[in-house]
Amino acid sequence: MDSSRSRCCILLLVLFGISIQYQCSASGIDTNQAVLLFVNASEASARKIPDTLFGIFFEEINHAGAGGLWAELVSNRGFESGGSFVPSIIEPWAIIGDDSSVIVSTDLSSCFVRNKVALRVQVLCDIEGANICPGGGVGVYNPGFWGMNIEQGKRYKLVFYVRSEEPINLSVALTGSNGLKKLATTTVIAANVSNWTKMLVLLEAEGTDPNSRLELRSTTKGVIWFDQVSLMPLDTYNGHGFRNDLFGMLKDLKPAFLRFPGGCFVEGDYLRNAFRWKETIGPWEERPGHYGDKWKYWTDDGLGHFEFLQLAEDLRALPVWVFNNGISHNDQVDTSSVLPFVEDILDGLEFARGAPNSRWGSVRAAMGHPEPFDLRYVAIGNEDCNKPYYLGNYLKFYSAIKEAYPDIKIISNCDGSSKALDHPADLYDFHIYTSASYMFSNANHFDGAPCSGPKAFISEYAAHDDAGNGNLLAALGEAGFLIGVEKNSDVIEMASYAPLFANTNDWGWKADAIVFDSSQAYGIPSYWMQHLFKESNANPSNSLIASAITWRNETDKNEYLRIKVVNFGSSTITLNISICGSENTLQRSGATKTILTSNSVKAENSFTYPKNVSLVKTMLEEVSEDTDVEVFENMDVGLLPYSITSLELLKNPPALWTAATASDLESSF
Numbered sequence: 001m002d003s004s005r006s007r008c009c010i011l012l013l014v015l016f017g018i019s020i021q022y023q024c025s026a027s028g029i030d031t032n033q034a035v036l037l038f039v040n041a042s043e044a045s046a047r048k049i050p051d052t053l054f055g056i057f058f059e060e061i062n063h064a065g066a067g068g069l070w071a072e073l074v075s076n077r078g079f080e081s082g083g084s085f086v087p088s089i090i091e092p093w094a095i096i097g098d099d100s101s102v103i104v105s106t107d108l109s110s111c112f113v114r115n116k117v118a119l120r121v122q123v124l125c126d127i128e129g130a131n132i133c134p135g136g137g138v139g140v141y142n143p144g145f146w147g148m149n150i151e152q153g154k155r156y157k158l159v160f161y162v163r164s165e166e167p168i169n170l171s172v173a174l175t176g177s178n179g180l181k182k183l184a185t186t187t188v189i190a191a192n193v194s195n196w197t198k199m200l201v202l203l204e205a206e207g208t209d210p211n212s213r214l215e216l217r218s219t220t221k222g223v224i225w226f227d228q229v230s231l232m233p234l235d236t237y238n239g240h241g242f243r244n245d246l247f248g249m250l251k252d253l254k255p256a257f258l259r260f261p262g263g264c265f266v267e268g269d270y271l272r273n274a275f276r277w278k279e280t281i282g283p284w285e286e287r288p289g290h291y292g293d294k295w296k297y298w299t300d301d302g303l304g305h306f307e308f309l310q311l312a313e314d315l316r317a318l319p320v321w322v323f324n325n326g327i328s329h330n331d332q333v334d335t336s337s338v339l340p341f342v343e344d345i346l347d348g349l350e351f352a353r354g355a356p357n358s359r360w361g362s363v364r365a366a367m368g369h370p371e372p373f374d375l376r377y378v379a380i381g382n383e384d385c386n387k388p389y390y391l392g393n394y395l396k397f398y399s400a401i402k403e404a405y406p407d408i409k410i411i412s413n414c415d416g417s418s419k420a421l422d423h424p425a426d427l428y429d430f431h432i433y434t435s436a437s438y439m440f441s442n443a444n445h446f447d448g449a450p451c452s453g454p455k456a457f458i459s460e461y462a463a464h465d466d467a468g469n470g471n472l473l474a475a476l477g478e479a480g481f482l483i484g485v486e487k488n489s490d491v492i493e494m495a496s497y498a499p500l501f502a503n504t505n506d507w508g509w510k511a512d513a514i515v516f517d518s519s520q521a522y523g524i525p526s527y528w529m530q531h532l533f534k535e536s537n538a539n540p541s542n543s544l545i546a547s548a549i550t551w552r553n554e555t556d557k558n559e560y561l562r563i564k565v566v567n568f569g570s571s572t573i574t575l576n577i578s579i580c581g582s583e584n585t586l587q588r589s590g591a592t593k594t595i596l597t598s599n600s601v602k603a604e605n606s607f608t609y610p611k612n613v614s615l616v617k618t619m620l621e622e623v624s625e626d627t628d629v630e631v632f633e634n635m636d637v638g639l640l641p642y643s644i645t646s647l648e649l650l651k652n653p654p655a656l657w658t659a660a661t662a663s664d665l666e667s668s669f
């Protein structure tokens, strides 16, 4: 540990409505310290939290979607990833057989106009004659994204398009990674596929292997073309195509919003590779897919504009659509030529919100969602504020969107936290990636932010520089920062950690909240830290008292006072808490304490120890006397070194005589 960090006064309780007195020695490294925490829980010092304070940010980075949340098992299903010219490489597809038995190539004979590349498999061997096919036949296999996770008893939907002048007799199989262990097999026979023909096969696995592959083989001489080969598990969230375990980890965070689909992914290194929503909708077979040049991988865009909106709806989160504003990392469209880009985005808004009989709303309806999506936020670009055409382009988008959809809130890329923006906006974007200690000390960054005008959207925050693969230290720094976000939630409307996901096989950016491979996943300490903030989105009964919030469990209707404290130092701190001003009494019994800590700030989680650093909840014995009091005094709570502690105190139901003020109950703490 950096010793300068371990002095006594590193403890920062960032809060108002809370006053703190430090009693610490000059060195303080080994001595226990005592700190007084006074919580004034009176109504007058309470403030409502924004409904949307904490959410999530999904970017297609680290194979977060392709080979991640999007459950498609075939990688490069349309054979387009090598580019639209042929011959092209077909990786990760690979050939089964040798030069004497099979020749595999690509041509432009597909029936799909936006993705013309098809796979041509010329089988040289046969079932009889001089050149007999090897056992099982020859053809191709796809290993998925570093192995397909096939699980016993589960069913998988295989769809592919095929053409041949001869009758076909294909053997289709899911096998272990060496091709030997058969997990599911079937035969596809057709007498006449002289036209492109769609085949649909349901496979049920008879074994489990997280590193499986899909094989397509033939033992008959002739030429067979394949295109758009998809293998989807039937078991996805709501049948919507999201991998269940990863979806569940997002849902558990109770995100108030979902920002998508990037990030730099939205801009691209070059405009020609930017995310274009229109290329990602409609039947999946017809989507061209695109190369994400910033993070250097191809996506078939199965997870497209519609699926992102569906994901937000399934998470009960408000979608926040970040769109390309005619600017990439290396090229940009002059404001005088940006109009087609503006019209394209208006179409995208109509796709999300238009009536089912509108031009683009009807495309959405045809995809199975006649009701509009609840799209209320858009961001004009990502990190583009200083680009020459940003402001000009921004204003074109801004006025066109406000005219068509006056209620949509528009997010500017320019930082309005230190000085007022020189252009209209509802929110301004703010990104912070730094060291854990700098993150911690940035808890007060927004103390001086303008109170009027646009609110802050901290759409990307993370302790990055010294986070390792995602360690405790980073989570502590971020927790301190987030307490500052709560405290300043009169000027901050939204905040989200970044990035959300990493596939361990393409860990291009560290740290990431959730780490996974084909079959398993774990949350880093920062993921668990965020759980302590998930009640800090207002529902009607929540209010803010500094880092103390009150929140209501919508299931059992209980109300709680939650006090969060980060100890960013190496000493144990005794916190002596007094709470006054509560119109409703607090119950002495049933209080809990939830801690995130470890014996090392470098501690991380892993597949083997997914919860090495995670939340531990215990009863708070110090308040176990069963008398109810209106004032909590001198409640001592030990704060472990390098820890986040969350105290949860149950409020008694309001007494009858307070009924006169029942209309004020939402702020009654």
Ligand SMILES: *[C@@H]1O[C@H](CO)[C@@H](O)[C@H](O)[C@H]1NC(C)=O
Pocket (backbone or CB within 6 Å): 040, 041, 042, 044, 045, 580, 581
């Ligand atoms: C608590 O805060 C309220 C409102 O700011 C104030 O009127 C009251 O005096 C405070 N109570 C104490 C004990 O400081």
Ligand SMILES: *[C@@H]1O[C@H](CO)[C@@H](O)[C@H](O)[C@H]1NC(C)=O
Pocket (backbone or CB within 6 Å): 136, 137, 169, 171, 189, 218, 219
């Ligand atoms: C299909 O091919 C398999 C060998 O791969 C063979 O056993 C089977 O008889 C063939 N079926 C037909 C209908 O030709």
Ligand SMILES: *[C@@H]1O[C@H](CO)[C@@H](O)[C@H](O)[C@H]1NC(C)=O
Pocket (backbone or CB within 6 Å): 192, 193, 194
């Ligand atoms: C296959 O179908 C096409 C189109 O209907 C037809 O023209 C062709 O003669 C058929 N081929 C055979 C071998 O039956």
Ligand SMILES: *[C@@H]1O[C@H](CO)[C@@H](O)[C@H](O)[C@H]1NC(C)=O
Pocket (backbone or CB within 6 Å): 195
């Ligand atoms: C084959 O495709 C052609 C051209 O698209 C079409 O006219 C014909 O009806 C198709 N034949 C069959 C049997 O589907």
Ligand SMILES: *[C@@H]1O[C@H](CO)[C@@H](O)[C@H](O)[C@H]1NC(C)=O
Pocket (backbone or CB within 6 Å): 553, 554, 555, 556
């Ligand atoms: C809310 O209450 C229900 C019922 O007691 C409980 O199962 C659930 O865990 C509670 N939720 C939270 C977030 O504490």
Ligand SMILES: *[C@@H]1O[C@H](CO)[C@@H](O)[C@H](O)[C@H]1NC(C)=O
Pocket (backbone or CB within 6 Å): 598, 599, 600, 603, 604, 605, 606, 608, 609, 612, 613
């Ligand atoms: C678990 O955390 C401890 C520190 O508490 C650390 O020493 C250890 O390496 C971690 N184990 C794993 C498997 O990450």
Ligand SMILES: *[C@@H]1O[C@H](CO)[C@@H](O)[C@H](O)[C@H]1NC(C)=O
Pocket (backbone or CB within 6 Å): 036, 576, 634, 636
């Ligand atoms: C907590 O602080 C109060 C006020 O300073 C003091 O009177 C009390 O003795 C302290 N309690 C403990 C247990 O240290």
